[in-house]
Amino acid sequence: MLYAIVSDIPGRLRLRCSTGTLDDKEAYGISHALLRLDGVSHAEVHVANASVLVVFEPSCRQRVLDAIGMLDVLALPREDGSIEPFAGQVELAAEKNRFILRVVRHVVSRYARKWLLPMPLRVAWTVLMGLSYIVNGFGYLTKGRLTVEVLDAMAIGASLARGRYWDADAVMFLLGLSNILEDHVQSRAHLALKEGLITRPQTAWAVIDGQDTQVSMSEVREGMLLRMGMGSVLPVDATVIAGEGSLDEASLTGEARLVHKGVGSTVYAGTALEEGELTVRVTAAPGEARIDSIATLVEQSASLKASVQGKAERLADSLVPLNLLAFFAIMAITRNVEKAMIVLMVDYSCAIKLSTPVAVMSAMGEASDLSVIVKGGKYLEALAAADTVVFDKTGTLTHASPQVEKVLAFGEMDEASVLRYAACIEEHFPHSMARAIVREARRRHLSHERELHAKVHYVVAHGISTHVGGDRMIIGSAHFVFEDEGVEKPDDLDERIAREAPSSSVVYLARERQLVGAICIADPLRDEAREVISRLRGLGVRRVIMLTGDSKAAAAHVASELELDDYHAQVLPEDKSSHIDALKAHGHTVIMVGDGINDSPALASADVSVALSDASDIARAVADVAVMDNSLESLVMMRVLSQRLMRRIGWDYRFIVGFNSLLIVGGVMGLVPVTTAAYLHNGTTLAVVALNTRRLLRKSET
The missing domain is CATH 3.40.1110.10 (Calcium-transporting ATPase, cytoplasmic domain N)
Structure with a gap:
């Protein structure tokens, strides 16, 4: 394959290939081929312009170029994007491609209509599209729901009724851009969350010729026998053929109670074996499990939303009736439809309802880019509000490789x-x-x-x-x-x-x-432990506590070295959970950081729980935040990110209320034409949503 180097800096290449355009499967295939090279950490292929971005160790530059050059343009590798362990990276790159293409099509479509279609056809298209918004809003209204969609329908309908076709077209154009942006941010957050929800070990114990043999997950196939020991997380859907045990199926059902499984029972990927030992026959290979298909439902569950996100959605809908009352009140007082329409064209609800979820989902996506999987927006809110951090000792405050x-x-x-x-x-x-x-x-x-x-x-x-x-x-x-x-x-x-x-x-x-x-x-202390604790205190954490099952002498040594506020040694798992519950009962918001099977009850009890990269499978399954690298510094990074997210949401509220209030007052007083107000309202709404996709952390902080 021939290519041109567009950008070449140490450890990063962007190339333009001479193949014209690619399809999604070819983009997946090239990405997978590059990611398999030693030293390559990231590869994404853009479908529309056949460009390739590769991030790698500087010494691997020639190897990357040789691999691309050896590709046969008539027989490019093709994949479906589901191959582990790179599926997440490839799917994120594909989502970026889809977003760019949707924006380009949306913009080109509008200006193509404006320049190429005769006036009657442009008007007909605008009326037809406007009717779809009106029908959608009417559907909400017939269900007794006064939502932002109803206001959008009324504003577009009123513009069409008054012959203001270009006003209606502009409103629909900006709403379309906002929806594309929101869908993109939500898709990125969903892909990242899906990776976090589906906890799979890198290896499994397969029964081969009667012997337990450790195999990589890529070797696991349907029909294979696996031995699952206590404390492991099932990597696949399977049927129990021997043994019995109790599984935590909270990742599937949301219920914390243990479920007993025996011979003939079906077990699912992502569930944790709390007690017993099972021999299972694989019924669905990795990537085809039940939890893969329901990850979307879990991600969309209201229970995972930040409370501030839920409040924003409720507030947005509660403001709609006030907008309608204001419309009829201004109409009755002024007898001027133009002035009354200002509260339809300019409303608080749309911006509030769009901006907060986008801010939360964008923050989750940013965390994913930094190798931290946050399993729901509410955990970012808890990370920002926490005043107490509880650490396990072994593998958490101390090195994970004793x-x-x-x-x-x-x-x-x-x-x-x-x-x-x-x-x-x-x-x-x-x-x-x-x-x-x-x-x-x-x-x-x-x-x-x-x-x-x-x-x-x-x-x-x-x-x-x-x-x-x-x-x-x-x-x-x-x-x-x-x-x-x-x-x-x-x-x-x-x-x-x-x-x-x-x-x-x-x-x-x-x-x-x-x-x-x-x-x-x-069990030496982590090099970064002292500094991380100091920085957490500087970010508002008032108490740092250690819970460990280790001896009093070992615990006292660590507590003294790190100047902890308190510690408890020789603590049993159920007692760890009790300590967390006691802290919460006294009004503390608690972060629990742990890595072992014995930490899982405490992780489940905390307001937000964190597991590091080499934590046990069950700890990562239970944890609300999974850190993919092995450093406590990620705690500081996530604390800063979550606090800045909450400040961003607060700023959004103040700006939206202030700016839109000025527009409404200006419109009623006749200082701002309705058309101008509509452009300013929708433009600033789109700007606020777009600004909420900016990174919260500077590169120097990551």
């Missing part, structure tokens, strides 16, 4: 055996501590691929129990091992750990109620 610092062996078992057994048991559970143990076993070349244990039972935030060679083995916290399970604690254990790994978190392994090992895991 390292095994020391392995202590007791009794007859040596260190290698302790680590090998621990890794074999822990590898099925998505927690940072478990991943640290598995990584260390691999680093030491300790084989644990063949299952050493029977079926495992996971106790949330406590530990795991299983059987190895007929012996019962448990692994978990001190509370679980020594208190719940009654394992005898060596007299010198605390002193030995304090001497060899004083700041570590410890996971204990026991066999037949005898302690056989202690794995000490270094």
Whole structure:
């Protein structure tokens, strides 16, 4: 394929290809081909002018150019846009293409009519289109609803009745542009939200030749058997063929109660396995699940709207009767239709109803561009209003990739055996501590691929129990091992750990109620944690609290280092939730930040919950805000974005009320002609809506 370089800066190329125009599937195919190249982070292809924008690591420039040059214009790759993991990027690029084409067609269509059609045909077209608005408004009126659409219909109808065809045409043109812009912003927000609602892991455990084998999601096919352990999120629709468990189906039904599933039951992608273990047969591959088809309904649900958005819509509709009363009152007093029409041509409702949802959805789209998925407008409002932030410790305030610092062996078992057994048991559970143990076993070349244990039972935030060679083995916290399970604690254990790994978190392994090992895991603070907390305080957060299931010594060390307002150690999951509920009962608006299975009850209880990129699947499924990168700085960024969003909405209200009031007063006093007022009203409404699509954050802040 031949191409011309339109723009060339380090890490970013824009090219114009010599193929003429492309169709959507060819644009998808080229985007996918480029995104598969190592070092390419973003690729979008514009259908109308065959331009390609690629963002990449600077060292990959020639590789990108070679890949484009090797494309065969007679056999361009074609895709439908549903291939993971790039579907979201490609769909967003396609939506941008559709928006540009709709605007161009809308503008060209108006001026083509003006320049090419004879006067009678132009008038006929204007009357015909005006009738569609009138019929639409009449439909709302017959249902007993006085809405903005009724006012639009009356304004257009009155202009047509008075022979002001060009006034009616101008109003319809501006309304059309506003609708195109609103649809575009809503589509972008929906695509981003869809990605956030559908939580899918990158890998799954497939049953192959009787063995559990980890496979990537791209390898999952209909009919395949998958093993789902406690704490995982189902990546596909499936049928249970073995086992039983309780699932949280809130992502589908909105209900928090657990649903029991057994053999023969149907389970759905996006639901979280809270208890038990299931073997399932895949009935719908990734991308074809039920939750994919209902994401639109969830996104449009009123329960996800910001309260300020709902208030704006209710306020807009409540103002319509006042506009109508004002119309008839001015008509009765002045006997002047021209002056009375001012309140039909200039109303508060249209601008208010359009501007606020566009502002909210645009902010959600901006967050998505910054790798943060916000699952509803109301969570942006809560982020702006929150006065308390509650952090989990492990994997949140501390690094998400902790390292095994020391392995202590007791009794007859040596260190290698302790680590090998621990890794074999822990590898099925998505927690940072478990991943640290598995990584260390691999680093030491300790084989644990063949299952050493029977079926495992996971106790949330406590530990795991299983059987190895007929012996019962448990692994978990001190509370679980020594208190719940009654394992005898060596007299010198605390002193030995304090001497060899004083700041570590410890996971204990026991066999037949005898302690056989202690794995000490270094859990260093995130480099950015102190600064993030300081900046959150500067943005109005009054209390920063830590809840952790870790030991008091480890918790106290972190709290002291970060100068937290309060902390609670050795907290059980249900107690974390109780702490959140207590804060809310005292009037606090709470942000909860967590990453583990044990955080999910607290995440669900908070006013707004945040999960980082390497959080467990269930934490990301429950969280209201999913951060796709692994940095606490995203919290600061989202706090700033949400606060600026609320300020923007407040400014919109003041401007709309003030400016439109001046137009109405000027029109009634005869200072502003109705036609001019209509142009100014619709023009400023479109301008306010367009300005609400601007980014809230500067590049330097992201």
